[in-house]
Each structure stands twice: as structure tokens, then as C-alpha cells.
Amino acid sequence: MTLTMYQVDAFARQVFTGNPAAICLLANWLDDSLMQQIAMENNLAETAFVVANGNRYDIRWFTPTVEVDLCGHATLAAAYILFRFGGVDGDRIDFHSHRSGPLGVARAGELLTLNFPTDEYHPVPLTPELTGPFNRVPKEAYRGKTDYMLVFDSEDDIRALEPRMREVAAIQARGIIATAPGTEVDFVSRFFGPASGIDEDPVTGSAHTTLIPYWANRLGKTKLAAVQLSSRTGKVTCTYLEKRVEIGGNARLFMKGEIYLPND
Incomplete structure (x- = not known):
């Protein structure tokens, strides 16, 4: 069996920036174990599998080690x-x-905008488990559906973070969002997910379902600009719609290829 696979840099205006993802368009679902093996072989933060279903497309996402709720x-x-x-x-x-239910994507020129459900998050204590893995001290901590979010004082704090990944992986969560006010944008962030097979994710769209409502309420505005400060970086346009958020960015095709699988 042969499958076509694409690799795309998302939240990127040029290749080698943003966050790479592999995309497989399928006629029918493969076995879960096979999709997980393909994602492990790709060794990217996410491999997405898509199947047409009437007027919509069903989608699932796999890291190299697990299927995730949202990407x-x-x-x-x-x-x-x-x-x-x-x-x-x-x-x-x-x-x-x-x-995660219905998810929309709108196109306006080259800009693609996700419409995702807003995360529900609540404040939690700054325990040694949360603060210990980091070389800078956060001022606030929150727990969302799948992630913890740590809020720091400044963009310099986010840039300087050197987490001890083994300790981060021991935290019971998909990952840790680190965020602070930006100097040239409304807010900046980084995302660490070693428990999900990704030490640092370059640009994490799903994390912005938590980041956008937090910063919209803190700054008193519904339209925001953000940058994720990984080594690849990525710019994100953000709109807060209360129960939903819009997360916008560009994308660039890096590769188109074929996967060869046994027929039995």
C-alpha cells in the first residue's frame, strides 16, 4: 500500500521556520497502531491523518508517542x-x-485562521513540582484541560528558560506553557511537552486556546499579536470570541512524498 504524505511548515512565512507537521489524506482510517507507527517514523511533533466525511473532514493527530486531543x-x-x-x-x-468536536479553518489570501474552542483553565498553587524544573520563577500558574500554564514577568524570562526535561516530563500534563508580556507583541510563549514525546514544540496552536483568553482578559482587548519563541519561531494572530478563539498564521510546503506500507 502506498500513501501520499506532505510535510508543511505551519505558522511560517518561509520554510525552516514555524512548526513542521506531516499530513496524510486517507480514503479510510488506518489501524490506530499503524498511524502511531507512521508518526513515530516521521519523528515530527505531529502527524495529522484526515478522512473526508460528507461536507467535512475528520482529523486525528499523533505525536511520535501518543494520540493527542487537539493540535x-x-x-x-x-x-x-x-x-x-x-x-x-x-x-x-x-x-x-x-x-475536540468541530474545528474550522478560514482562508483569506495566504492567511489561514483556525476557529477552536476556548480552553477552560483555573489558577493553581505554585508548587515545587511546577516551579522546580525551571531556572526562572513564574508569578502565576494555571491548569487547563491538558496543560499547565506558567506566567512570567518578562520576555527575557521566556527566552532564558532552560527547563530540566526529565522533571517536566514527570508533571501530570500534556505539556507546560510558559508565557509573558512581549516587547513588540502582546505576549510571547514557549511550550514544553516531553511527556508527549516533544521536548519543545516550535509553535503550538492548541496552547493558544489557553493563552488567548488569559491575555485578552489581562490586557482588555480581543485582538492580539503573539510570537512563540522557539528556535524556529512563529507569529500568531489571535482573536478572543469568548467561547471560541481564532488563531491565524501562514504555511509553506516543504515536501511531498510517498509512504510504502506492507499490504498484509
Whole structure:
């Protein structure tokens, strides 16, 4: 069996920036174990699998080690591939996740904008478990559906973070979002997910479902600009819609290839 696979840099205006994701457009679902093996072989932060289902597309996301509930950059990348190679008419794609429900992507020129559910988060104590792995001390901590979010004083704090990944991996969460006010944008962030097979994710769309409502309420504005400060970096446009958030960015195709799988 042969499958076509695309690799896309999401939240990127040029290749080698943003967050790479692999996209497989399928006629029917593969076995879960096979999709996990493909994601492990790709060794990217996420591999997305997409199956057409009437007027929408069902989507699932796998890191090299686990299936995840939600992934922004791979959904953005999947929309980019469907618009470019999937014969999609119009400027909107409706995805559906069996774990996260309906997810939309709109196109305006080269800008692709995700419409995702807003995360529900609440403050939690700054315990040694949360603060110990980091060389800078956060001022606030929150727990969302899948992640912890640590809020620091400054962009310099976020740039300087050197987490001890083994200790981060011991925290019971998908990952840790680190964030602070930005100097040239509204806020900056980084994302650490060693428990999910990703030490540092370059640009994490799903983390912005937590970041956007927090910063919108703190800054008193509904439209924000953000940068994720990984080594690859990525710019994100943000809109707070209360129960939903919009997360926008560009994408670039890096590679198109074929996967060869045994028929039995």
C-alpha cells in the first residue's frame, strides 16, 4: 500500500521556520497502531491523518508517542494541503475531531485562521513540582484541560528558560506553557511537552486556546499579536470570541512524498 504524505511548515512565512507537521489524506482510517507507527517514523511533533466525511473532514493527530486531543499547527497544515491539493472549493474547511468536536479553518489570501474552542483553565498553587524544573520563577500558574500554564514577568524570562526535561516530563500534563508580556507583541510563549514525546514544540496552536483568553482578559482587548519563541519561531494572530478563539498564521510546503506500507 502506498500513501501520499506532505510535510508543511505551519505558522511560517518561509520554510525552516514555524512548526513542521506531516499530513496524510486517507480514503479510510488506518489501524490506530499503524498511524502511531507512521508518526513515530516521521519523528515530527505531529502527524495529522484526515478522512473526508460528507461536507467535512475528520482529523486525528499523533505525536511520535501518543494520540493527542487537539493540535493547532497540524490542523492549519492539513487545511493548507486540502486547499492546495484536495480540490476544496471556497475559503472554509470544517474539520471534526472525535476528541475536540468541530474545528474550522478560514482562508483569506495566504492567511489561514483556525476557529477552536476556548480552553477552560483555573489558577493553581505554585508548587515545587511546577516551579522546580525551571531556572526562572513564574508569578502565576494555571491548569487547563491538558496543560499547565506558567506566567512570567518578562520576555527575557521566556527566552532564558532552560527547563530540566526529565522533571517536566514527570508533571501530570500534556505539556507546560510558559508565557509573558512581549516587547513588540502582546505576549510571547514557549511550550514544553516531553511527556508527549516533544521536548519543545516550535509553535503550538492548541496552547493558544489557553493563552488567548488569559491575555485578552489581562490586557482588555480581543485582538492580539503573539510570537512563540522557539528556535524556529512563529507569529500568531489571535482573536478572543469568548467561547471560541481564532488563531491565524501562514504555511509553506516543504515536501511531498510517498509512504510504502506492507499490504498484509
